[in-house]
Amino acid sequence: MTLDPTDRAIVEATQAGLPLVPAPFAVVAETLGISEQEVIDRLQALKDRGIVRRIGAAPNHYRLGMTANGMTVWDVDDTLVDALGEKVGALPFVTHSYRRPRALPVWPYNLFAMVHGESREEVLAKRDDIAALLGEACRAADILFFTRILKKTGMRLRRRED
Template sequence: MSENNNIALTSLEREYIIATQKGLPLVAKPYHAVAEQLNISVEQVLSMTKDLQERGIIRRVAAVPNHYKLGYQYNGMTVWDISDEHAEKFGQMVGNLPFVSHCYLRPRFLPKWNYNLFAMVHGKTPEEMHQLRSQIKELLKDVLVERNDDSSQNIPTQSNDMLTSTEILKKTGLRLKDKTA
């Protein structure tokens, strides 16, 4: 799927997204507030929620934790140069690993960027991060691409790497704009 699909939503669905994208209120009947705002019944809000979930528009209804507060101080973007003919199958296998939070196939830009598979992992210590990376490597070892180093380029060409985050430079949410506002 491309990153710029335009999927038609009804105006009521758009209103639902705008009403809930900042989160539900932490009260006994959280969907009542949404129903009131949209001027529809609670039953309609619940069936719309389930329908949006079945269509994949809602990934899940859940709580989002702050990594750091839970002790997960490290996040690593592991990147892999895997053969194109195996990319889909092995990408799915890596995505299925329980400790991988995001997994994508992305374009290469040779010679400066040879990695096509990205898998994000989270850990409490640097040792744990290396251990997670090794587990992915074990899974991908037969499909990693070996390239000859191009010494004219000042960039090392490896079959995989882990880019650990050392600082958050900016973090804001992605939001649907309320066009009526």
């Protein structure tokens, strides 16, 4: 699927974030030489087509006091991982979850869930809540605590050279 030039320009103009002003879409529109309503309509259409997943704020969890960050990893029965992964992802303290292929024999985990907290103890308690939800479908688990941010951006389109 390809984007038309205007949609691509909108994605490029917004992919690093919207301007922090009262009318951010108007600023984007002015930059691109189109109307504010066209920016809004095109972003909605991109969202409806699944090209843009969401438009929202991305708070810095460290600045919010969430300095304990753990990627919980789970070895879940393959026949149940999708259904259970949906339930884990719906927990209010899980910021994102996803299924990944195992790398046997070294890495048996197929379900990942990111958890943030103000302390390691808080993150470990949240991990215990996930374990209770997974129940006997979970065969093994671990948690990887982060010590620093290496990358904190989403996917970025590269600007095309005309």
